[in-house]
Amino acid sequence: MGREPFFRRKSSISYKTEEKTVVRGYDLSELAEKGYTFCDALFILFQGRIPTEAEEKMLEYEMAEFLEHSMSPSAASAIAVISGRPMLPAAVAAGVMTFGSAHGPGAAHGYMMNKYLERALKEGKSIDEIARICVDEYLDAGRPIMGFGQPQHTDGDPRAEPTHIKQEELKVDGVYLKFQRALEKHFYARREREGRKYVAVNMIGAGNTVLADLGFSPNAAWCIGTLTRGYSCAAHALYTMKKGRAWAASKNEPMVQMLDLSMIKYVGPEDRPVPTQEERQEYAKKQLEEGEYKKWVI
Amino acid sequence: MGDMKKRKLPGNLYDPRLRFDYENREHGTVPTDTTREPFKWVSAVAYKNVHRIVARGYDTTELVEAGYGFADMIFVDFQARIPLIEESQMLNYILILSLEDGLSSPAAISRIVAKSNVYLTQSAGASILAFGHAYGAFSAFGNMLNKYLIMVEKGKKDESQAIDEMIEENREKEYFGISDLMLKDPAAKRIFERAKKLGVARKYIPFMEKVVKRAKEVIPNPVDLDMLGGIGAAMMDLGFTPEATWAIIAVTRSYGAGAHWLEEVERESFLKYGETLTPKEDYDGPEERPVPSLEERSKIAKPFKAETLEEWMRKREELKKLYGSGHSIVEEIEDPRKLKEKK
Structure with missing residues (x-):
């Protein structure tokens, strides 16, 4: 097929000729030649604009601090996948794809903020008032508010508050940080009133607020967050690939391995005899009628 | 850790708003928790x-x-x-039908990935990723079917009301299971016939048959049971949950995608990084513009930061015009006001 496009469709993101690659009107090579950074390019890609220096610095800060988070579900996935020794990208992809509604739910936090800020505008409420309403509505329904709580940093994510402060220092604190700060104030106050333990803001609450105030849409922000973590997933996978044992079950290692047989705790049906083919139909009918199997169906 | 000398911390790490003392944070990993059962x-x-x-x-x-x-x-x-033997026979029938679907998304993505010279498993894995809530939407279909059947079983609606409601609310959805895709191909209808012949058409197939019959009456264009509806209802009559069906069919399809990887490698060439061109005539983004020098940057760069809600909304509306920014996508999240209190 040579240089023909695989699919043809209109795009306002980029075009590529034999001479150059142009993204949102800017020649990529020229951007690099003139000293712009990868973070600058992300603003151009997702927002079609060159950011201010402060915005670029804030994104550098956010991405650099978000890149590595040691043992989290995404890194665990990458490590587990590479134990089978596929090509490295399979492990990296598995790490990135682990992000969902519990691990780094960046887009959902963004949509929550947009929804309540839009309501504030429509209902003539202040940001502080709508934040209190948001806290009350979620907690009254017994639902967690996105952006709070992290199962490992039980005293608060060490990156979160410094991120808020950096945003203020660089003066890139817009309506989203005002809302997030108000959310935290009302959330902590209500939990204290109810005698419940302190649950701190997490990196979704802090980092995603930054990305929103920098103009990234909820999904663009999620894309930046999860793919930034992809680098450290790759590092964990690569370390395991180069220094660790394939299969992760060797008995020759000094430490018990991740897939050592002793790691299994089985809670399924008791061991049972396999019916012969002659017994099968009666056996299967009885099993179907008794329905005990239903408690195991997934 | 003993030789760690105290140094002044950088940046904002003495700010009184920080939640804990950053200067005196503990070093090292957390000791093993021996008070609980070890990891399994x-x-x-x-x-x-x-x-x-x-x-x-x-x-x-x-x-x-x-x-x-x-x-x-x-x-x-x-x-x-x-x-039962008949259930096993029915599952085999479905697995065979699910193996290949021409050059649809799973095969196409498998071939695109194959062009990079990757392991077959990467292409097959990519083909599994092509199963979503439109293509191969077995989870969405099954949960939809359950919703209306449960209404009937719990006596909240009579069967004809539930069927009408299901058609009204889902007829435009890709996961409806009834469409104009199989008007000339009898394969989907044959699934139901086979299930009945084997005695494994239990509640989903009879219900779906009634939905199809009613849909043909109320939808003006010709429609019929499609493969999603046929396979989905039959799998659920075999006792598989919507999610199990989704996973089983996606993996089954990936065998076919593996064959597409093989053919792509055997018949076509690999692609080099930067080889594929994207014609300028297909581009409708901002006009070409000179890259400003870093000295000029402060004059032209306008921050997104908004001080008021009105300014914020105006800036978002402006960005909505830019395809690829994501600002015009709105994903629904739960409205806590409509949720029952969870205790």
């Missing part, structure tokens, strides 16, 4: 020891030695039971 991989699906692999209580070697097959094993793993 907990599973109700299977275990193994040195000499035995047991799925849902059945020794898998004994299963195959006793003549049980691949489809039987799928029942054991997902439903913890030995299937």
Whole structure:
């Protein structure tokens, strides 16, 4: 097929000729030649604009601090996948794809903020008032508010508050940080009133607020967050690939391995005899009628 | 850790608003928690020891030695039971139909990935990713079917009301299971016929048949049961949950995608990084513009930061005009006001 496009469709993101690659009107090579950074390019890609220096610095800060988070579900996935020794990208992809509604739910936090800020505008409420309403509505329904709580940093994510402060220092604190700060104030106050333990803001609450105030849409922000973590997933996978044992079950290692047989705790049906083919139909009918199997169906 | 000298911390790390003392944070990893049971991989699906692999209580070697097959094993793993012979036959029928679907998304993505010279497994994995809530939407279809059947079973609606409601609310959805895709191909309808012949059409197939009959009456354009509806209802009558169906069919399809990887590698060439061109005539983004020098940057760069809600909304509206920014996508999140209190 040579240089023909695989699919043809209109795009306002980029075009590529034999001479150059142009993204949102800017020649990529020229951007690099003139000293712009990868973070600058992300603003151009997702927002079609060159950011201010402060915005670029804030994104550098956010991405650099978000890149590595040691043992989290995404890194665990990458490590587990590479134990089978596929090509490295399979492990990296598995790490990135682990992000969902519990691990780094960046887009959902963004949509929550947009929804309540839009309501504030429509209902003539202040940001502080709508934040209190948001806290009350979620907690009254017994639902967690996105952006709070992290199962490992039980005293608060060490990156979160410094991120808020950096945003203020660089003066890139817009309506989203005002809302997030108000959310935290009302959330902590209500939990204290109810005698419940302190649950701190997490990196979704802090980092995603930054990305929103920098103009990234909820999904663009999620894309930046999860793919930034992809680098450290790759590092964990690569370390395991180069220094660790394939299969992760060797008995020759000094430490018990991740897939050592002793790691299994089985809670399924008791061991049972396999019916012969002659017994099968009666056996299967009885099993179907008794329905005990239903408690195991997934 | 003993030689760690105290140094002044950088940046904002003495700010009084910080939640804890950053200067005196502990070093090192957290000691092993001996007060709780040590880590285990907990599973109700299977275990193994040195000499035995047991799925849902059945020794898998004994299963195959006793003549049980691949489809039987799928029942054991997902439903913890030995299937009737007819159920096993029906699952085999469905698996065969699910193997290939021409150059649809799973095969196309498999071939695109193959062009990078990757392992076959990467292409097959990519093909599984192509199953969503439009293409191969077995989870969405099954949950939709359950919703209306449960209404009937709990007596909240009579059957004809539930069917009308299902059609009204879902007829435009890709996961409806009824469409104009199979008007000339009898394969979907044959699934139901086979299930009835084997005696495994239980509640989903009869219900779906009534939905199809009614849909043909109320939808002006010609429609009929499609493969999603046929396979989805039959799998659920075999006892598979919507999610199990989704996963089983996606993996089954990936075998076909593997064949597409093979053919792509055998017949076509690999692609080099930067080789594929994107014609300028297909580009409709901002006009070409000079890249400003870094000295000019402060004059032209306008921050997104908004001080007021009105300014914020104006800036977002402006960005909505830019395809690829994501600002015009709105994903629904739960409205806590409409949720029952969870205790």
